[in-house]
Amino acid sequence: MAQRTDPSRRRLLIGTAAVSAGAMLTACTSNETGGAKNSAAQAPASNNKPGKPVTIGFAGPQADHGWLNAINVNARERAESYKDVTLEITEGSNDTAQQIGQIETLINKKVDVLVVLPADGKALTQVGLKAMRAGIPVVNLDRIFNTPQAYRCWIGGDNYGMGLSAGHYIGEKLKGKSGARVIELAGLDNLELTKQRTQGFDDALKNYPNVRKVARQAAEFTVESGQAKMAQLLQAQPEFDALWNHDDDQGIGALRAIEQAGRDDFLMVGGAGSLAAFQAIKAGSSVLKATVLYPPTMAASAIDLARALGQSKGLGGLAEFEIPSSIALYSAVVDRENVDRYMPTGFK
Numbered sequence: 001m002a003q004r005t006d007p008s009r010r011r012l013l014i015g016t017a018a019v020s021a022g023a024m025l026t027a028c029t030s031n032e033t034g035g036a037k038n039s040a041a042q043a044p045a046s047n048n049k050p051g052k053p054v055t056i057g058f059a060g061p062q063a064d065h066g067w068l069n070a071i072n073v074n075a076r077e078r079a080e081s082y083k084d085v086t087l088e089i090t091e092g093s094n095d096t097a098q099q100i101g102q103i104e105t106l107i108n109k110k111v112d113v114l115v116v117l118p119a120d121g122k123a124l125t126q127v128g129l130k131a132m133r134a135g136i137p138v139v140n141l142d143r144i145f146n147t148p149q150a151y152r153c154w155i156g157g158d159n160y161g162m163g164l165s166a167g168h169y170i171g172e173k174l175k176g177k178s179g180a181r182v183i184e185l186a187g188l189d190n191l192e193l194t195k196q197r198t199q200g201f202d203d204a205l206k207n208y209p210n211v212r213k214v215a216r217q218a219a220e221f222t223v224e225s226g227q228a229k230m231a232q233l234l235q236a237q238p239e240f241d242a243l244w245n246h247d248d249d250q251g252i253g254a255l256r257a258i259e260q261a262g263r264d265d266f267l268m269v270g271g272a273g274s275l276a277a278f279q280a281i282k283a284g285s286s287v288l289k290a291t292v293l294y295p296p297t298m299a300a301s302a303i304d305l306a307r308a309l310g311q312s313k314g315l316g317g318l319a320e321f322e323i324p325s326s327i328a329l330y331s332a333v334v335d336r337e338n339v340d341r342y343m344p345t346g347f348k
Contacts, residue, residue: 046308047316048082054310055086056303057106059099060117060141062092065221066249067272070296070347071117071141078300085307096123103127107134113306116151117141117299125150137309141302152309154326155302157294159193161331162246163200165292166269169333170242171208173267173289180211181240183233185226185254187247189218197246197271214240219250226250230257242267248274248291255280258287273334275346282339290335296347298329 056079063069072092079087088111090102099119104127106114114131118124121143128150131138140151148154174180184201187194198216205211217233219225226245233243234257245251248270258268270277270291277291305323308314314321334342 046313050083052311055111056306057111057114058089061119062094071299074299078303100127112310115139115302139302158328159196160200163197164204165331166244167201167204181214182242184216185245186218223253226253227257230254234261246271248272248277278346293332
């Protein structure tokens with residue numbers, strides 16, 4: 001999971017459901033009968049029908065986290081669903097020099113489009129520029145390059161939006177409680193994405209004057225750190241009403257600490273959208289009542305975008321001839337009411 005693009009940039013926010021094409025297109029430019037049709041109605045849009053063959057190069061970091069593994073799975077499965085797509089996928093690496101070398105190999109192979117989830121957006125900006133200058137459009141997945149010149153389209157999650165969604169969900173659940181107390185189990189504090197999630201959470205809670213955040217502890221996006229840091233929070237805060245945990249993987253450890261402490265007097269909201277979290281929410285037998293999505297399905301969408309680029313098409317449901325330059329995914333809240341809908345997207 002990675003850094004959110006600069007909020008000052010114009011972006012297109014999309015949810016998990018497709019936008020209706022009928023709502024996006026207008027019929028004609030003239031009020032007169034037989035007038036010329038709007039060119040938007042004739043814009044070529046990508047669909048599932050086989051078209052021009054496209055070779056897509058995919059490069060991502062090492063799948064050392066459930067979410068990152070799901071990124072690879074989503075990319076492969078989406079590519080396999082298209083008869084006109086050939087996927088050239090590299091072995092994931094967290095070493096920036098190695099990943100740069102892998103991308104340069106794909107450039108030398110003259111793939112039609114590149115999809116890149118960089119281990120480090122800043123460090124890989126130059127190789128993104130190299131691909132673009134070689135005439136290979138780049139779909140920058142999640143961790144953003146330093147300049148828009150290094151990619152044709154960016155698609156990724158909204159870390160600030162995750163915090164907003166979590167804060168509003170908790171705020172609404174505690175709306176009628178006087179003096180409500182909230183704690184936060186964050187991710188790695190040296191990552192900008194963690195700061196953005198916390199900022200969104202804090203900004204959302206400002207809308208609920210009865211709710212106060214009384215503690216925050218940073219973990220490391222791992223089960224072990226989640227358990228250790230949650231144990232510390234429980235010891236320091238004997239009474240609170242809600243917990244937001246930034247990451248469902250570290251949430252497994254947090255739930256262990258909560259169960260060991262015999263606590264069930266508060267509600268917990270997770271982050272990212274793991275299968276384990278969805279299953280716990282559906283079971284309803286723990287304090288985990290909801291999680292905020294940072295969907296790995298973005299990798300499938302990146303393949304869709306790359307295919308559209310390779311075929312010189314726009315997106316179905318949008319009137320423009322070209323795909324957008326930036327797409328930020330909405331951070332939906334999944335709770336017991338809608339968990340069945342999202343269950344198939346949960347990562348392991």
